[in-house]
Amino acid sequence: MPEDTDSPQFTAVADDTLPNRFEREVARRPDTVAVSDDRQELTYRELNARANRLARRLLGQGAGPDVLVGILLPRGCTAITAILAVLKTGAAYVPLDPNYPQTRLSHMIGDARPICVIAQQGSWKTNDVPVVVDPSEEPTASAADVANIRDGERIAPLKPNHLAYVIYTSGSTGQPKGVMIEHRSLLHYVAWAAVSYPGARTSTLLHSSLSFDLTVTALYLPLLHGGRVHIADLADYAATRMVLERIPLGFLKVTPGHLHVLSLLPPQFHPAEQLVVGGEQLTGGMLRRLRRQMPRVTVFNEYGPTEATVGCMEYRVGPGQRLSDGPVPIGVAAPGVRIHVLDDALQVTPPGEEGEIFIAGAGVARGYWSRPAPTAERFLPDPFGPAGSRMYRTGDRARRGVDGTLEFLGRMDDQIKVNGFRIEPGEIESVLSAHPGVAQVTVVAISGRPGISRLVAYIVADDENVKPAPTALRARAASALPGYMVPAAFLLLDALPLTPHGKLDRAALPRPDFRNHPEISGVPLPSGCAHEPCAVAQPDDDG
Known part of the structure; x- marks a missing residue:
């Protein structure tokens, strides 16, 4: 573990940028491992050199402050190299999950209008946006190629109010929208979180998609404090377990949907110091089993929408602190x-x-x-x-x-959270309504095992004699939406139930039996839950 030389007291971020902060850690700990995945591990020196090399290629494409660059790479050391390279040019990165349907990726790229997309060879073809292939694993470059980027090389000086990333969230209009986060906002969050979650300055497990800002905490807290990021699924793979035996986790961040999975994993996956839960409502009942397994770990219920840079409030549950089974408070504001x-x-x-x-x-x-x-x-x-x-x-x-x-x-509205992902049902309904056999559609979230919810689409056919097949509806949804937005069940109704005031009567919607409906087999659950069935219960109050 790196020696902690940072002040334990929160200090408001002065004028600074992410590349400057990271390069200071490179100078302090050049030979410490910074990132690792199932293929490789990179020291701070190696990661910095690879990022600088790619950054110079991006500068040649016109990357610079408040310009966007797409990153269409699988989660791993190469993707982290690409993120740092984009930031070093002064540009902002747009994370693009390769598992998203091509239609959604096309929309995001068309909306963001990045000057280029960093992708693997042959993984993306477009006539509109240049594709840059990461050169980090090519033969060793010259010293000039791997030296840190300075303002004189950028198209303009990099400042704290320039964009760091643009991350897309579900949109009520039927299309995702990009949230713009600046360097100063991200560094302020990191400074606060580093004091609240000191374990994250040592070692973290980055297990979620880079398109989900849950990963921001696990990525930047270690890299800006000399720690280590290990990139792997939240699942009991032997290779991951071996790494965690050598480098014990100081910190882990999950959604409530991950808690049951975490309780089934061996102790190597349990953080030694802090467990942060965020993304949707947390209850004391969800934590009961885990707190017995990890009695010395402090649990934080962190609240914060993407528009507030990851997190802005927290409620701390110390070891031995008693909780009711009901909702855990979201606490008080960050400094x-x-x-x-x-x-x-x-x-x-x-x-x-x-x-x-x-x-x-x-x-x-x-x-x-x-x-x-x-x-x-x-x-x-x-x-x-x-x-x-x-x-x-x-x-x-x-x-x-x-x-x-x-x-x-x-x-206040119909927006819902499913396993940590913020979803506008209108976006899903817009896709399904385009099916020629659909007259009406409504999408709701139904909770099952504590912390795990599933989407259900209720369909009224345009012609009662010719009803669309659930398999065709699922295929349409999967062709336009990421997996977490594809409903787990499609139920055909003669009519949607209404209240006496003519509004949708959600309480009267029938609940599917996930065990007996053939059309919902094989539905993906949160990372690490792929074979874990969910019982169906009444919807939670919050969605």
Whole structure:
């Protein structure tokens, strides 16, 4: 484990950028292993040299501050090299999951308009965007090729308010939208999280897609503090277990959907210091078994939408602390973050009364890439902050206790969380409605085993005598949506149930039996759960 020479006290981030922070760690620990996967491990010196080499190729493509570069690579050391290379040019990266359907990737690339896409040879063909193949494993380059990039080589100096990444989330309009995160926001989150989760400065397991900002914590906290990132699935593979026996995990971040899987894994997969759970509502009941298995680990319930740079609140559950089986609070704001709970008139609600969460201060995203209308709708002037400051309207309901702790109460709208992924049902409904045999469709999330939810699509046929086959509906969804947005079940109804006021009666929707429906076999679960069936229960209050 690297020696911890950083101050344990949170310090607000001054003018700095990610390349500067990373290169300081390279100078301090050049021969320490920085990243590893099932194929290789790279020291800080090796990772930095490879990233610099690729960065010079990207500079030749026009990469620079506030320019976007797509990364279409499998999760691994090569993808991390590409991320650092993009950041070194001053550009922002757009993570593109190779497992996404081509139609979705095409939309994201068309929307982001990156100057190029970093991909494996032959993995992506397009006439509109150049493809750059990572040269990091070619024969050794000259010293000039692997030297750090300086502002004189960039098309403009890199500054803290330039973009670091643009990550796409589900969109209510039927298309995903990109959230723009700046260097200063990301570094502020890393500075706070490094104090709250010191174990992450030593070693982490990066087990989720790079298109999911859950991975931001596991990636940057070690690399900016001299630690190690191991990249592998959250599953009991012998190779992963051997690595974790040599390099014990200091920290792990998961969604509630991962908790059952984690409880089945051997002790090598259990963090020694901190377990952070985020992405959707957490209950004490979900944690019960794990806390017996990991009695000395501190658990954090972290809250924060993508638009607030990963996380902005936390509730700490110390070893031995008693919890009820109900919802775990989402806690208090991080340093530099202001959390407002407001009513419909944007007035502060008193303690104990329900309101909507608004997030202001450090970490608030710049807005949505090329989406001025949604940006203006969600990113509002902050009447409680300094002149010119903004606040993000989350759409989440909460109430504040007399001690200042917030309790999450669900959504204001139809947005749902499924196994940590934020999903707008309208995006799925838009895809399914395009099927010629579909007259009406609604998509809801149904909870099963604690922490695991599944999507169910309810379909009314355009012609009651010619009903679309569930297999055809699934194929249509899978051709346009990532796997986590493909419904687990497609139920055909004669009509959608309505309330006396003419609104959809969600409580009256029939619940599928996942064990007996042939059309839902083989549905993927969260990473590591592929063969773990879910029982069906009533929907949670939050979605």
